[in-house]
Amino acid sequence: AQSVSQHNHHVILSEAASLELGCNYSYGGTVNLFWYVQYPGQHLQLLLKYFSGDPLVKGIKGFEAEFIKSKFSFNLRKPSVQWSDTAEYFCAVNALKGFQKLVFGTGTRLLVSP
Amino acid sequence: EAGVTQSPTHLIKTRGQQATLRCSPISGHTSVYWYQQALGLGLQFLLWYDEGEERNRGNFPPRFSGRQFPNYSSELNVNALELEDSALYLCASSRDRDDSNEQFFGPGTRLTVL
Numbered sequence: 001a002q003s004v005s006q007h008n009h010h011v012i013l014s015e016a017a018s019l020e021l022g023c024n025y026s027y028g029g030t031v032n033l034f035w036y037v038q039y040p041g042q043h044l045q046l047l048l049k050y051f052s053g054d055p056l057v058k059g060i061k062g063f064e065a066e067f068i069k070s071k072f073s074f075n076l077r078k079p080s081v082q083w084s085d086t087a088e089y090f091c092a093v094n095a096l097k098g099f100q101k102l103v104f105g106t107g108t109r110l111l112v113s114p
Numbered sequence: 115e116a117g118v119t120q121s122p123t124h125l126i127k128t129r130g131q132q133a134t135l136r137c138s139p140i141s142g143h144t145s146v147y148w149y150q151q152a153l154g155l156g157l158q159f160l161l162w163y164d165e166g167e168e169r170n171r172g173n174f175p176p177r178f179s180g181r182q183f184p185n186y187s188s189e190l191n192v193n194a195l196e197l198e199d200s201a202l203y204l205c206a207s208s209r210d211r212d213d214s215n216e217q218f219f220g221p222g223t224r225l226t227v228l
Contacts, residue, residue, distance in 0.1 A: 036219075043117065043118075043219050043220060043221050043222075044204065044219040045218075045219070046216050046217075046218075049216065090156075090157065092157075101159045101162065101170055101172070102147075102149075102157075102159060102217060103159065104149075104156050104157035104158070105156065106154075106155075106156035107156055107157075
């Protein structure tokens with residue numbers, strides 16, 4: 001069965017610090033990879049996605065992620081976080097073509113202090 | 115464009131009762147997904163409906179069931195409620211069954227089983 005691991009459950013950063021959230025998945029075949037974000041009191045929304053092509057993908061609000069196939073990883077990065085980035089971040093994988101099942105990691109709560 | 119809507123926002127039931135949760139997808143979307151977000155367990159895939167048919171099912175017992183109506187809205191039914199069914203139930207929709215389509219999430223229904 002596929003699984004997704006997010007290594008950091010809670011991260012606390014000061015504004016302007018750099019961010020990297022780890023995500024590893026277990027599946028040997030073709031995958032679609034996603035990062036979702038849930039701001040306090042808001043819906044889960046898509047931050048960025050990777051289906052194919054350039055392994056470095058850029059998303060909204062200055063976020064980017066790099067797909068490293070050999071490491072089964074899809075880490076999320078942002079060079080300089082803002083207080084408004086305080087949220088919960090979820091990595092997700094869709095590994096079964098045609099089955100539309102998103103497998104989520106357990107999430108990382110990010111707190112950015114001003 | 116209106117997003118995915120869910121009702122009710124909160125639902126309180128007692129053990130053994132039945133719960134019905136409702137979801138309206140984004141206009142034009144034919145696929146509807148249900149996920150359970152239980153404390154400490156992250157987001158887990160429950161069900162996928164497309165064009166009125168159940169297309170995929172997560173690892174949940176048969177007392178979790180649902181349906182999709184001709185207007186593509188969907189219901190999730192949970193029978194014989196157990197305390198561990200307390201969770202946030204999220205509905206998502208996508209344009210069609212193409213797995214490259216982004217899933218858009220609703221605000222969720224918070225189910226509490228006493």
